[in-house]
Structures are given as structure tokens and as C-alpha cells.
Amino acid sequence: MIRLEKRTAPSQFWTYAAPLLAVMLTMACGGLLFAALGKDPFVTIRTIFWDPLFSEFAWYYRPQLLIKAAPLVLIAIGLSFGFRAGVWNIGAEGQYILGAICGAAVGLAFYPTESVFILPLMIMAGALGGWAWAMIPGVLRVKFGTNEILVSLMLVYVAQNLLASMALGVMRNPDAMGFPGSRNLARYPSATSWINESAGLHWGVVFAFIAVIFAYITLSRHIFGFQVRLSGQSPRAARFAGVNPGLLVLICMGISGALAGLAGLFEVAGPSGLISIDFNAGYGFTAIIVAFLGRLHPVGILLAAGLMALTYIGGEIAQSNLRLPAAAIQVLQGMLLFFLLAVDVLTHYRVRIGTRRIA
Amino acid sequence: MTLKTLLAGTGIALALATGAFAQDQTKVGFVYVGPVGDGGWTYEHDQARQAVEAHFGDAVETVFVESVPEGPDAERVMTQMALQGADLIFTTSFGYMDATINVAERFPDVKFEHATGYKTAENVSAYNARFYEGRAIQGHIAGQMTESNIIGYIGSYPIPEVIQGINSAFLHAREVNPDVEFRIIWAYTWFDPAKEAEAASVLIEQGADVILQHTDSTAPQAAAQAAGNVVTFGQASDMAEFGPFPRVSSIIDDWAPYYIERTQAVIDGTWESSNVWHGIPEGMVAIGEITDAVPAEVKASAEAMIEAIRAGEYHPFTGPINYQDGSVWLEDGEVADDETLLGMNFYIEGLTGEIPQ
Numbered sequence: 001m002i003r004l005e006k007r008t009a010p011s012q013f014w015t016y017a018a019p020l021l022a023v024m025l026t027m028a029c030g031g032l033l034f035a036a037l038g039k040d041p042f043v044t045i046r047t048i049f050w051d052p053l054f055s056e057f058a059w060y061y062r063p064q065l066l067i068k069a070a071p072l073v074l075i076a077i078g079l080s081f082g083f084r085a086g087v088w089n090i091g092a093e094g095q096y097i098l099g100a101i102c103g104a105a106v107g108l109a110f111y112p113t114e115s116v117f118i119l120p121l122m123i124m125a126g127a128l129g130g131w132a133w134a135m136i137p138g139v140l141r142v143k144f145g146t147n148e149i150l151v152s153l154m155l156v157y158v159a160q161n162l163l164a165s166m167a168l169g170v171m172r173n174p175d176a177m178g179f180p181g182s183r184n185l186a187r188y189p190s191a192t193s194w195i196n197e198s199a200g201l202h203w204g205v206v207f208a209f210i211a212v213i214f215a216y217i218t219l220s221r222h223i224f225g226f227q228v229r230l231s232g233q234s235p236r237a238a239r240f241a242g243v244n245p246g247l248l249v250l251i252c253m254g255i256s257g258a259l260a261g262l263a264g265l266f267e268v269a270g271p272s273g274l275i276s277i278d279f280n281a282g283y284g285f286t287a288i289i290v291a292f293l294g295r296l297h298p299v300g301i302l303l304a305a306g307l308m309a310l311t312y313i314g315g316e317i318a319q320s321n322l323r324l325p326a327a328a329i330q331v332l333q334g335m336l337l338f339f340l341l342a343v344d345v346l347t348h349y350r351v352r353i354g355t356r357r358i359a
Numbered sequence: 360m361t362l363k364t365l366l367a368g369t370g371i372a373l374a375l376a377t378g379a380f381a382q383d384q385t386k387v388g389f390v391y392v393g394p395v396g397d398g399g400w401t402y403e404h405d406q407a408r409q410a411v412e413a414h415f416g417d418a419v420e421t422v423f424v425e426s427v428p429e430g431p432d433a434e435r436v437m438t439q440m441a442l443q444g445a446d447l448i449f450t451t452s453f454g455y456m457d458a459t460i461n462v463a464e465r466f467p468d469v470k471f472e473h474a475t476g477y478k479t480a481e482n483v484s485a486y487n488a489r490f491y492e493g494r495a496i497q498g499h500i501a502g503q504m505t506e507s508n509i510i511g512y513i514g515s516y517p518i519p520e521v522i523q524g525i526n527s528a529f530l531h532a533r534e535v536n537p538d539v540e541f542r543i544i545w546a547y548t549w550f551d552p553a554k555e556a557e558a559a560s561v562l563i564e565q566g567a568d569v570i571l572q573h574t575d576s577t578a579p580q581a582a583a584q585a586a587g588n589v590v591t592f593g594q595a596s597d598m599a600e601f602g603p604f605p606r607v608s609s610i611i612d613d614w615a616p617y618y619i620e621r622t623q624a625v626i627d628g629t630w631e632s633s634n635v636w637h638g639i640p641e642g643m644v645a646i647g648e649i650t651d652a653v654p655a656e657v658k659a660s661a662e663a664m665i666e667a668i669r670a671g672e673y674h675p676f677t678g679p680i681n682y683q684d685g686s687v688w689l690e691d692g693e694v695a696d697d698e699t700l701l702g703m704n705f706y707i708e709g710l711t712g713e714i715p716q
Contacts (some may be wrong), residue, residue: 001402025545057442064435164547168517169716179477179518184457260694271431273457277516277547316436326394326426 001214004349014347019166019300021346022339023307029044029339033222038324047322063200067271068309070137071096071263073302074209075287077215077237078259080253080296085231086097089253091137091285092260097227099261100268101151101166102129104275107191108171109181116192122265125205130261131254133159136255142246148253160280186273193270204266204348211259215298262285289337308333309316385447385626387411387618388440389423390433393550394626399595400549400612401425404451404474405462414619418626429454437462441469446623447625449618450474452549453518457481470630472621475520479634486617489519489699490640491527492668493610494571495675496646496661497592500608501569502532502539503657505680511562512543513555513572513579517714520572521705526569526707527675531664533709541710542567552578563589578591580606581637597647608661609647616642636697639668676700681708 010088027049052061082089089095091127116353124228137151170314171182188204193202219225231238239245263283272279290308294300313328389408391687393401413655424436432456440448441462447470450459456476463471463483478487491613493709503509510532514521525543533538542565544558559582562570569590577598583589583605591601593609606629624630637643646665653695653702667673678689683706689695704714 060442067431105414161545166714172716178515179453267431270435276429276454278429278454281430281432312432313435316424316427316432317439320388320436320440322424323422327422333487 003346003352003356005352007348007350009331010347011350014343015295018102018343019295019304019340021337022343025339025343026332026335031215031336033328037324037328039324043282044318044322044324046320048329049310050314051286051317052310061317063198064313065306066200066205067202068312069305070202070208070291071267071283072287072305072308074204074211074263074266075256076291076301077211078295079207079287079291080215080294080298080301081219081228081255083232083291084296085228085248085252086235087249087252088149088255089134089137089161090149090288091134091156091284092256092282092287093282094152094286095133095257095260096264096267097156097163097280098247099126099130099264100272100279101163101171101264101275102126104171104182104185104267104268106259107185107188107269110190111183114190116190117277119193119203119269122191122269123262126261127258128261131258132254134253134257135250135346138250138257138261139173145197147252148249151177156284157221163275163279164277167275167279171275174272180277182227183272183273185269186271191269193266199204202266204263204270207262207266209229212298212302219298224251225233257297260287263310266337268269293337293340305334311336384417385415385419386443386445387419387421387622387625388437388445388448389421389490390436390440390448390450390452391425391426392427392429393422393469393575394425395423397550397575398577398598400619401575403596404449404614405610407618407710408449410615411618412621415622415626420448425593427455429664430458434458434462438465447472447630453516453520467698470621470625472555477634479632481632482630484621485634487636488612488643489636489642490610490612491523491675492638492648493530493644494524494527494657495668496664497571497608498528498533499535499661499664500534500649500653500657501528501571501590501592502534504537504607504653505532505569507566507568508536508538509537509542509566510541510569510571511559511565511567512541512569513547513558513574515549515573517545517704519701522703522706522714523700524571524573525710526703529710530680530707531675536575543710543712545715546574548574550575550695551633552576553570555579556582560586573677577601593647599647602648603619603650604652605649608649611645611652612649613642613645618622618637639665680716681707683708683710 005025027045031045034044035041072296079092081088105124106122106125136155137148140146141148167180173181173183195201199335227243230241233242268275290301290304294304311333319326391401391404394554395401395405398592408423411419412421425431426629427436429452437448438677451474453475456473459471459473459478460478460483467482471623473483473485475487476485512525529541539623542562546554546558548554555576556578559570559579565585568588570579571592580598580601583591589605590607592603593606595612596696597609598606598610649661674694676695678693679691680689684690685708
């Protein structure tokens, strides 16, 4: 008989081993799935997880990994603060959009002036836009006790409509013959977030690394990190320790909103280049998976974002080289989260085989 | 000569032979905005890809990636195809335009073909179909099929191609039925079955008994079928499985002849950048079978209109046509020029509401 026995403290070993086991289980089950689709499972797994890093064309894919992972890291780091404290910001996608809109608005307002101050101003506007959008669910929760999960999620759809109206209206490129979409910021030297395009390096990548270091120090060394962790584990104890719960909610929402806004701004001023109707490609939602896959730990998030980026890029290679359907890649990504949550049981429970002994 | 050198010699010869073979084979890539099973837009592009394979056999290898979001992801997919040795890449959605131009700059030896856009370059062609010709036939039939005089229209994005379709369908519906009205919903998607079904239901609730769609899935057809008495038309693909009712006809995009022609040009080394806009006369736009649910005289007049367009005798945008505010756009007998049509961002007289700005 197999029983689960609750551990007194989460297992140190499994905290680190569980994600690795989840990845391996995903590869194994993914391999079975690919075999069922009539593809060689080993070739497919190699194409997805190995080729982007070490194949003939890796010089192109490695920078692409940075581009794909940077927004995921930025957003997930922000979310991890809230998720640790029990503040559930599900609407990072909306904050990402608002960051892009506000940042691009500043850039477009200055077009075609050239100045070194334009990009910094855009960065500030982007962060502010995301922050303000996150403050709506934050303030509503603190003042009126609304559910921030619902409010932040619903605001994503509001943001999407705002984005569409921007792309069709005030931000539309006057030279585009009536087609929707703004001017291309990536081609506007003072506004672009690119540092070196062929190396995949833009300011979002730099900020992502800064965010990781900042989050690591805050969470492990600073009193605020302690308060965040305490609030998540025991809200009552946190109150006795002098934590102001309302303020904590606002700070957590603010950090995640501002970082999501930054991610949006760097994307719109670099890889994406322009405000278009469907500019957002789901980074805000994928980042939720990344945050949990990375155990809400800054370094974990960095690795998890890299892994997600790998499945995206490897998945595209597998599609065109091996004719794997796009849906199979999405199933693989879904499996990853599923196995992670399943394997998580081992962190908190001990598996006992045999009958219960009577003490 | 020892056995070893003999073997080595054969090995090199073999390698040369296979190398030469790989160079002989032309590789054609396709980037799709939806899944190949969407039953509409992407499905037809994939049918054309298969036609290319069937036509050229082993001389051509095709690769494709489906459901590629418009934006940086599209750029990566195209670059990846070019790196893997594609000679010709078809990018089959409006939103891929800037990405196509960017990638084409980096791969001057690779030819690109972008669907429905307006930017071209030395190695980038644009191609598009005159869907509005098919919309004229749809409007002609729809105006006579409706009993409530309300026709629902599911728009994708308010871009010229879609607005041409609305204007053309409305113009020809009003021509046969002066009381007809259009209700337009913008779905802001090319492919999202859930959103499309919802839009169709809303239109049906508002009294529409004909649904026209500029989105790619068959969800509106299914919604109409469930409602029972609502007429639809296949979009981009025949969608014949919903005939003879609710689907009474369709606009079919037939890309195969163009794709075969362009692939041949790459093989022959005669490929040149171009910008084509083909319609019913060239066969890029076809009208699916008009079913028996349509009265015989309506069917006959619709077929006469198809023939007139095919013969070049009739242009769907022939004056007199007024702007929405009543001022004159085209004088009596005047025909719209392509430039105005390609940038069309206005409604004609009689349409209500505004184009989202």
C-alpha cells in the first residue's frame, strides 16, 4: 500500500529535484506523444531541447532565446513577489499592454526628433503605465475588498480593446495608407530598445538580469522580502510582526505591474517594433507558468524562462523540419506545468510503501 | 589502388552526388497565421502548398509552420526557414508584412512572397486576391435571400481588404433590395472559433437572417445551422460540409496556380519582384457552387454577374456610388481605381456606424 505522509518541513532535496524530474517526465511523455504522431521521439526531443542551443544554426537561435526569455523573466519576477505574499495578479498581460502603449506614446510624440533622453523617458512611461494599470485591482482590493484575480484578469480584455483602438486610431502610422499599426519604433534610433540586434541584446535583457539580482537581494536580505514571505505563510503572524497588509498588497501589485509594463515597453520598442492590434503574444500569461516553474525564486525563474523559450523556439524548428503540429508543442508545454504540480507532492509529502505501523 | 582509397573515392563521389541533389531540390517555405485545419484561409493556403508538392514531385520540398503570431515570432520563423535553405517563402497574412521585409533584407538570395500587403522589395513580392469581386456575388444573393432585411457581417480587422468586402457586399445587396441593412461586428481576429460563434449569435439575436464573415473558421456556419433559418456563405474555403443550407455559396481562394507559377519561376531563375492583385478572371477568386436553397432566378442572375466579371465587362465598384455622408465618390459609369481600393478606409452611402478609428 502506498501512503502519503506530510513532511514537517518541505524537503530541501525535492525542492530542487522536483523541477528536474518534471522536465524529464515531460520529455518522456512528450516522446510517447511524438511517437504516437509517427515521429521519431528521440529526434523530436533533440530538435526541441538541443538544436536551438547546439545545432548548426545555434548562432541565430541563442540570441533568439534571450529575446523570447527577457519579457518572461521581467514579468515573472514581478509576479513572484505577489504570489509569495498571496496577492494574485493574473492580469500581467494587461499591464504589459499598457506599458507598451504608454512607452510607445512617448516615443511617437517625439518622432522624429533625436535625443538621448527619449528612451529613458519611454522607459519611465512604460513602467508607470503598467504600474497604474495594476493599481486598479490593487486599490480596489485594499479599499473595497474586491477579488484582485478577477479584476486584474478582466482588465486584460479592457487593455486589449484599448490597444486595438490605439493601433487603429491615434497611434496609427500616417504613412501606412489606412492600414492599422503605429510607426516602427525599432527603426527610430532614439527610441529603439535594441543594443545589438544580431546578438539578441536589447535593454529588456539587461533589465531582466537587473531584476533577477534585485529580487534575489530583496527577498533574501531585505526586511521587505521577509514581510512578503511571512504574509504568504502566515498572514496573522505577519500582522503581529507589524506588516501593513494593505500597503503590502499595493507594493506587490505595483512591482509586478511596473515590471510587466517595462517588459511591454522593451518589446514594443525592439523585437516587435510597433503597436499593432495583436501586439501582445501571451507573455503575461506564460509568465505565470514561468513563475511557478521557477519556484517563485529569482534564479529559478531565470532558468524556467530559458526553458520555456527553448520549447517555443525548438517547437518552431520541429514544426518546420519534422512537420510536427503546433498543437503538439502546446501539449508539451502544458505537460511541463502539469508534471511540475504533480511532482510537487514529493516536496511536501513523503511517500511510504507498506502498512501503517502502530506507534 | 587499394581497397581503402577506392572506398574513400566512392564516398566522396557519393557525397558530391547527394550534395548536388540537395541543391537541385528547391525548398519552399510557408508561414501560416492559423492552424492548417481551420477550414478556411490557412486551409486553402495549405491546399495550394500540397498542389505545389504534387505538381513538382521530388523537385520541390515544402516546409510550413502553422499558427505563427504576427510580430517577432513570425520574423524568427522566416529566418529559420531561410537558414535551413528555403529558396522561396510565402508569408500568408497581412501582419507578416514588416517581418517579411526585415528578414528579406538579411537574405538577399531568398525570394519572399507576402500575401495581402503593400510593401515590396528587390526580393519581396506582394500578392493579393480581389475578394471584393466574390463579395459582390454574395451581396447579390444575400440581398434576395433575407426576409428580415438585416444582414449580419463579421469583420476581422478594419483594414482596406475587409472594408472593400463590406462595401461591395452592401452595394450589391442594396441594388436588389433597397430595404436591406448591414449590422457589422468587428472580431479583431482572423481565427478564433469561440469569438466568431459569439459574434454570429449576437447578429442572429439582432434579427440577421444572413451572416457574412471575413474570419476564417466554420464556427459562424455552425451557429447559423443551430439557429436553423440563417443563410451563410463559405469564406476563403468552400465549407461545403455546411451546404446546401445554411451555406448557399462561397468565396474560394485558389492560390495553387500562383504558387506553382512562382515556384517554377524560382526553379527557372526568372523570378522577379512583382505586386499582383488577381480576381475571378485569373481564377484566384472562385465562387463555390450556389445550392438549390437559392431560387433559380437569383442563381441565374448571380451566375450572369460572375460571367460579366470574368469577362471583364463588369467592375463591382462602378458609379454612381456616394460616400457615407452622401457626397459623390464615383460618377455614373466611373470605375474605382486600384489605388483608392487598396487604401479604402470609408463606408459607402447607406451603411450605418463608423469604421473603428
